[in-house]
Amino acid sequence: MNSIFSSLQKIGRAFMLPIAVLPMAGILLGIGGAFTSGPLIETYNLTFLASGTLANQFLQMCFNAGLFVFANLPLLFAVGVAIGMANLNKETAALAAVLGFLLFHTVIGTLLGFQGITPDSVTVDALLAAGKSPAEAAGIASMYAHELGIFTLQTGVFGGISCGLLAAYITNTFSNKQLPDYLAFFSGNRLVPVMTMLYFIPLAFIFPLIWPTIFQAIVHAGEAFSSMGYIGSFLYGSVMRLLNIFGLHHAIYPLFWYTELGGVQEVGGQLIAGGQKIFFAQLADPSVTHFSSEATRTMTGGFLPMMFGLPAAAFAMYRCAEDKNKNKIKGILFSAALTSFLTGITEPIEFTFLFVAPALYAVHAVLEGLSYMLMHMLDVAVGITFSRGLIDFTFFGLLQGTAKTSYQWILILGPVYSVVYYFLFSFLIRRFNYSTPGRNEAENKLYTRKDVNEQKESGLTEAIVEQLGGIENIENIDACITRLRVTVKDASLVASDEVWRSLHAKGVIRSGNGVQIIYGTQAEIYKNQIIAHYGI
Known part of the structure; x- marks a missing residue:
């Protein structure tokens, strides 16, 4: 396994x-x-x-x-x-x-x-x-x-x-x-x-x-x-959100977007396979009167949670924080909410509550699945290139018009999703006293560019390598948007989660010799620094 x-x-x-x-x-x-x-x-x-x-x-x-x-x-x-x-x-x-x-x-x-x-x-x-x-x-x-x-x-x-x-x-x-x-x-x-x-x-x-x-x-x-x-x-929506925890969604969704698993349709006299390929073939065909929601069923459902739900969840975490900490966590939660809304990159928000309150993530996965189902039922067909934020919504929803996409349902249901996320997260955080940012002495520091530069000067990348068991223990290192993805030779040499938190990691996921360290958008920078410094 x-x-x-x-x-x-x-x-x-x-x-x-x-x-x-x-x-x-x-x-x-x-x-x-x-x-x-x-x-x-x-x-x-x-x-x-x-x-x-x-x-x-x-x-x-x-x-x-x-x-x-x-x-x-x-x-x-x-x-x-x-x-x-x-x-x-x-x-x-x-x-x-x-x-x-x-x-x-x-x-x-x-x-x-x-x-x-x-x-x-x-x-x-x-x-x-x-x-x-x-x-x-x-x-x-x-x-x-x-x-x-x-x-x-x-x-x-x-x-x-x-x-x-x-x-x-x-x-x-x-x-x-x-x-x-x-x-x-x-x-x-x-x-x-x-x-x-x-x-x-x-x-x-x-x-x-x-x-x-x-x-x-x-x-x-x-x-x-x-x-x-x-x-x-x-x-599909719920399972892909759960697979996101392990970073395995990247290995699954391309099969639905680019192969026959995502369906086969005739567009402009040619048979096109894969949901995203069908959408862009229809985008290129002026004779198409409405894009296929069957093709976009593995894409459109993410707009409600990413643009509306998770920003509301971030607001709920802010409101649930202790008064003395609200100013400290306001910046990091606002930044994460804006990232989700604009680009659809959700991990900065998700990893603020995944490890301290897994139940919140389970609720999030169910709500995302419901969003995929609702968008399919309402025949909404807004395609995407990478994620489901305002940028893709503008180009593949607003600019294409309601006649082709039925995007109005995203704007109608979006505020509803915001309310549902806000009240559910607020209730669960207070009811079970989850240690979300600003509560129960949870870490509430906002890392700025100045902090990152100080970390570089103090040898953060060297510390990362050391806690991975040394450069000789690293078999392969790479990064996605928010995670350092490392394959090590001996997993027992990798430091504990507490040590990683002291190195400003938001979380760690382990399976066998695979280790994923969540560093947010700095992950790619740290990977490049390690490769350059050690000549990997």
């Missing part, structure tokens, strides 16, 4: 790299799509944005710049996963991923040609002419696609992840190999491309044999999730 946790944690961390590209791409796509919309231009008489104008051409460029990212997600995942999973020589892993990805699909395309399968023979019309039923024709056609112009199997993001994992394995295994003198030129990093060619050709041979079965299983799993209806949306 511990090894599974560690592996999922590492995979989730690897997924974060390609996903980090999406917010900017989504914003470009959203702005370009919104302000080149014919109805918008006509309704508000925005003649300076009309077709053919310089402004329109610039927005079209923004639109296409964003669209190409979503069109090439498999390659981005191949490179991102390879970099994330490689222990050393990450740049070599990235090259291996690109080389392997191209080789993988080239070989598959060649094998399909040997079987007489061509782009023309697997169109829906061609399959119908061959006697297939409409359902069979659509199912068969959906298994094929083009990747960077190569006709191949529709392996999508799963294919990219597979290529990335294999590229990382090859890099980890061969990048430090020393060959005999007569082959010394190919030692080390230069051996990786050679082994990439040797490993990826067999992988490409195997995929046409196993992928149709795997593909159908994934499609059926997605159909099963869809058949669960509103209950499925509730379970």
Whole structure:
């Protein structure tokens, strides 16, 4: 179980790299799509944005710049996963991923040609002419696609992840190999491309044999999730919030956003798989009158708790604090609430009460699940790039209009969620005397930039490494938005939670040799300082 946790944690961390590209791409796509919309231009008489104008051409460029990212997600995942999973020589892993990805699909395309399968023979019309039923024709056609112009199997993001994992394995295994003198030129990093060619050709041979079965299983799993209806949306929202405790949500939600698990829909004459991909394909299609809430059911539900619920919870914690401490904790709670509202990054608030009052987090998870269910029931379809704050709500809700998104329900139910969170948190904190900030001698210091600079000068990063058992005990170190994610060789050498609190950590999560230290938005900075200082 511990090894599974560690592996999922590492995979989730690897997924974060390609996903980090999406917010900017989504914003470009959203702005370009919104302000080149014919109805918008006509309704508000925005003649300076009309077709053919310089402004329109610039927005079209923004639109296409964003669209190409979503069109090439498999390659981005191949490179991102390879970099994330490689222990050393990450740049070599990235090259291996690109080389392997191209080789993988080239070989598959060649094998399909040997079987007489061509782009023309697997169109829906061609399959119908061959006697297939409409359902069979659509199912068969959906298994094929083009990747960077190569006709191949529709392996999508799963294919990219597979290529990335294999590229990382090859890099980890061969990048430090020393060959005999007569082959010394190919030692080390230069051996990786050679082994990439040797490993990826067999992988490409195997995929046409196993992928149709795997593909159908994934499609059926997605159909099963869809058949669960509103209950499925509730379970997804609640479970993902609970997985967030362990940082494992990053390993799960991309499968719903970018693969058939999140559904398959026809958009603009093409079959699109994955909830987020469907949303952005519809965003790019001016003929779509209302975005699909089936596609966004794994995204939209987060707006109510993130924009309205958790800020109200922060206010409840402030009101429940002892009077003498209110001025001290006001800054940190306001900052955390604003972060949640604007960006949808919730961990600064959540980790102020997770460890001192787990029951509050359980209530939060249930309320989030209810939000996902309500948004699905009300046909609200506001997509996201990364999180559910005001920024994404503006670009993919407000700018797209109520006709396409039904975003008005978020504004209607948002204040209701604020009231529910405020009174529930206030009641539970007082009833059970939870040690939230400002109560029962709980830590109530607001860390400023000056404090962080003082910590750097006093050797905080060296202290972190020391309490992890020393640099020789660190096998791998990385960070997500708020957590240092470390794999250690001997978990018994890692310091106690009390020691970590003295080093200003908000919490620690352990499983086997995996350790996550919650440092808020400074986590990435500490990781970079440790890597630079120790030459990891």
